[in-house]
Amino acid sequence: MQSWQPQTSRLYQTGATLDKTPGRNRPEIAREQQVEQRIHHAGLAGKIMSAEEAATHIQPGMTVGMSGFTGSGYPKAVPLALAGRIEAAQGRGEKFALRVLTGASTAPELDGALAKAGGIDFRLPYQSDPELRARINRGEIDYMDVHLGQVAQYTWFGFLGKIDLAVVEVAGILPDGRLIPSTSIGNNKTWLDLADKVILEVNSTQPLGLDGMHDIYYGTALPPNRQPIPLTQAGDHIGEPYLRVDPAKVVAVVKTHAPDRLGRFTPPDETSQRIAGHLVEFLKHEIRMGRLPENLLPLQSGVGNIANAVLGGLRDGGFSNLTAFTEVIQDGMLDLIRTDTIRMASATALSLSPEGVQEFARNIDHYRERIVLRPQEISNHAELVRRLGCIGINGMVEADLYGNVNSTHVAGTSIINGIGGSGDFARNGFLSCFVTPSTAKNGAISCIVPMVSHVDHTEHDVCIIVTEQGLADLRGLSPKQRARTVIANCAHPDYRPLLQDYFDRACRDSKGKHTPHLLGEALSWHERLVEQGSMRPN
C-alpha cells in the first residue's frame, strides 16, 4: 500500500479515506485522493466539481482573470472545458467571447484552446500562443500590450473594468481557506481580490514543497495611501506565503493532474554564446572600472536561449554570490542556483523544462532557501527595480542606429509576444541591456536597422546593445555617437556598409542633424522585407 499513500504537505496531514467509487482504476483513484488531500477547507471541499460544471459559471462577455505566467501555473482543465462550452454555443449560432487577462503567456490548453474556439474578444498582457498570435495579427482579437509590472495596478485603478471571474491554479488549500500558490503567482493576488467569482484548480502534480517559497505582499494600496515597500534585498520576505481568498466567492474547486506544459531546454548555440561572451566581458570591465560590485547587482534576465547563455557565461566566468530580481526562473538560472553561483533569486514564476522540474523537485529544500516567488506587481515594481539597481538583460526584435529598440513587432505591424517586463527593468534599473543575433531568417533580416519599425524602448532607456558581432555601450552618447558605435560593433558585416551608407547620407541630407534620417528611406528595409522577403537590396 506504500505507493497508495498520498503525498502530504510538510505542514498539513489529513485523515481522508480512499475513494471506493466503482469503475475507477487504482492510479486514478490515487491521483484524485492526492489532490483531495490538498483541500483542507471543508467549505471549499464541498465545492469540488468537474471542469465542465465549473465552466458553466463563465458567461459570454465576462472579463476573466486567469493564472499563468510564461507557461507555468496556468489552469489546466477549466479553459479547455470552457472552450468546449464556447464551441457548443457558437455551433448554436450564439456569440460567446470573453475578455481574458492573465499573468503573461500560458499554454495551448488556455490561450490556444480559447482562441481556436473564437472565445477571446480581448486579451492582455504578454502572450506566446501561435493560434492566439495568428488571430491577433489577422485583426480578429484585440490585444493590449501592457508592462507586466503595471497590470495589477491598472486593474485596481479601474482602468480595465470589473473582473467578473478568476480561474486560478493552486497547489493546495489550507484549513483556513488560504491557498498554497502554484509554480507562478503572476496577477493571482489581484484576480482573487477583485473578481466577483473564483474558480480554483488544485493541481496534484505541483510539488507541495513549493509551500514556503512564495511571498505575497498585502501592503499595496491605492494612492494617496501608498507606503514604501519594505524590500531592500532580492531575497527579502515582506509578505506571507499564501494567497487569501474569500471562500464565499469561490464557486468551484476543480481537481487537476497535468503538469505545466513546457518545452525542453536546448543548450545555447554559438551565436548565443558569443553574445553572452561580449556581455560577460563587459560586466567584468565594469567591475574593474569600479562601476559594479564584484557580485554585480540583481540580475533580471528575459526568457530564452540567449538569456540562458548569459547565465552560463557568468557561471563559467567565475562569478559567485550573485542575486537575481527577475520575472522567471528558467533552467539556466536554476543551474546557477544549484551550484550556488546565484545565492538568491526572486521571480514570479518557475518556467522549467521537464528535466528542470525533476531537478527542482529533487532538491526542493535547497531551492526553497534560495528562491522567492512574488506577485508580478512586486517582481517588476518600479520602486524596487530602481532601489535594487537591477541589471536588465532582454532580447529584442531589432534596434536602430540611435538606440531605439523594438521588442514586439515584425515589420511594425505584427505582434510576436509582447513587451513583457522589459520596460519595467529597462526604464528603472541600473543598466538596460538588449541582446539579439545581428541577423535573422538566415540573413534576410538585419536586426540593426536605420529606424525601428515599432518602438518599445526609446533612446532614453537603452544603455547597451549586444549582438554576436560585439557590444555597443550607448551610455552618455548623443544620437550620432550612438549610431557610430552601433554600426561598428553590432551590425552584421553584410549589412554594415548599408547602414554606414544610410547614416552618411542622412548626416548629409537630413534636414535636422541631431537625429539624422532620410524619411523616405527610414522604413524601406522593412518594406523590402514585407514585399520581397528580405531586407537585402536587389
Next chain:
Amino acid sequence: MQSWQPQTSRLYQTGATLDKTPGRNRPEIAREQQVEQRIHHAGLAGKIMSAEEAATHIQPGMTVGMSGFTGSGYPKAVPLALAGRIEAAQGRGEKFALRVLTGASTAPELDGALAKAGGIDFRLPYQSDPELRARINRGEIDYMDVHLGQVAQYTWFGFLGKIDLAVVEVAGILPDGRLIPSTSIGNNKTWLDLADKVILEVNSTQPLGLDGMHDIYYGTALPPNRQPIPLTQAGDHIGEPYLRVDPAKVVAVVKTHAPDRLGRFTPPDETSQRIAGHLVEFLKHEIRMGRLPENLLPLQSGVGNIANAVLGGLRDGGFSNLTAFTEVIQDGMLDLIRTDTIRMASATALSLSPEGVQEFARNIDHYRERIVLRPQEISNHAELVRRLGCIGINGMVEADLYGNVNSTHVAGTSIINGIGGSGDFARNGFLSCFVTPSTAKNGAISCIVPMVSHVDHTEHDVCIIVTEQGLADLRGLSPKQRARTVIANCAHPDYRPLLQDYFDRACRDSKGKHTPHLLGEALSWHERLVEQGSMRPN
C-alpha cells in the same frame, strides 16, 4: 540711510561694514554689501573674486556641472566670463570646448553665450536656448536627451564620466559653509558632491525668504545599499534645507546681482482653454466613477500655456485641497497656491514671470508653508511618482493613431527641447495625459499623424490624449481601438478624413493587422512637411 540697510536672512545677521572703495557709486556698493552679507563663512568669503578670475579655473575639455532648471537658478556671471575666455582662446586658434551638464534649460547667459562661443562639445539634459538648439540641429554639438529624474544617478553610476567642476548659484552661505539654495535645485546636490572643484555664485537678487523652502535629501545611495525614500505625501520634508559642500573644493565665490531672466506670463488662448476644458471635464468624470478622489492625486504639470490653462481650469472648476508633485512651479500654479486651491506643491524649480516673482516675494511666508523645492532626482523619482500616483500632464509635438507620442523632434530629425521629466511621470504615474493643439503652423502640421516620426513615449505609457477637438481615453484599448478614438476625438477636421483613409487602407492592406501600417506611407506626412512646408496633400 534706511535704504542702505542690507537685507538680512531670517536666520543670520552679520556685522559687515560698508564698502569704502573709491569710485563706486552708492547703489553698487549697497548691492555688493547685500551679497557679502550673505556670505557668512570666513574661508569662503576669502575666495570672493570676479567672474573673470573664477572662469580661469575652467579648462578646455572639462566636464562642468551647472545649476539651472527651466530658466531659474542658473549662474549669471561665470558662464558669460567663460564665454569671453573661450572666444579669446578661439581667437588665438586654440580649441576650447566643454561638456556642459545642467539641471534643465538655463538662459542666454549660459547656454546661449557658451554655444555662440563654440564652447560646448556635449550637453545634457533638457535645453531650450535658440542658439544652442540651432547648433545641435546643425550637427555641431552632441546633445544627449536624458530623463530629468535619471541624470543624477547616471552621474553617480559613473556613466557620464567625472565631473571636473561645478558652477552653482546660491542665495547665501551659512557660517558652517552650507548653502542656501536658489530658485532651482536641479542637480546641484550631485554637482557639489561629485565635482573636483566648485565655483559658487551668490546672487543678491534671490530672496532670502527662500530659506526653509528647500528639502535636500541626503539619503540616496548607490545600489545595493539603497533604502526606501521616506516620502509619502507631496509636502513631506525628508531632508535638510541646505546644500552641503566641502569648502576646500570651492575655488571661487562670485557675487552676482541679476535676476532670473524669465518671460512674461501670457493668458491662455482659446485653444489652450478648450484643451483644459476637456481635461477638467475628464477628471471630474473620473471622480464620479470613483477612480479619483475629490481632490485628485498629486498633479505634475509640464511648462507652458496649456499647462497654465489646465491649472486655471481646475481653479475655475471648483477643485480645492489639491496637491502638486511636479518639476516646476510657474505662474499658473503659483496662483492656485495663492488662492489655496493647491494646498501643497513640491517641485525642483520656481520659474516665474517678473510679475510672478514680485507676487512670490510679497507673500513669501505664505508660499514657504506650501512649497517644497527638492533635487530633481527626488522631484522626478520613479519610486515617488509611482507611490504618490501622480497625474502627469505634459505637452507634446505629435501623437500617432496608436498612442505613441513624440515630445522632442520636428519631423524626426531636429530636436526642440528634450523629453524633460515627461517620461519620469508618464511611465510611473497614475495617469499619463499628453496635450497639444490638433494642428500647428496655421494648419500646415497635423499633430495627429499616422506614425510619429520619433518616439519618446510608447503605446505602453500613454493613457490620455487631448487636443482642442476633444479627449481620447486610451486606457484598456488595443491599438486599433485606440486609433478609432484618436481619429474621432483628437484629429482636426481638416486632417480627420486623411487619417481615417490611412487607417482604413492600413487595416485592409497591412501585412500584420495588430498595428496596421502602410510602411511606404507611414512617414509621408513628415516628408511632405519637410519638402513642401505642409503636411496637407497637394
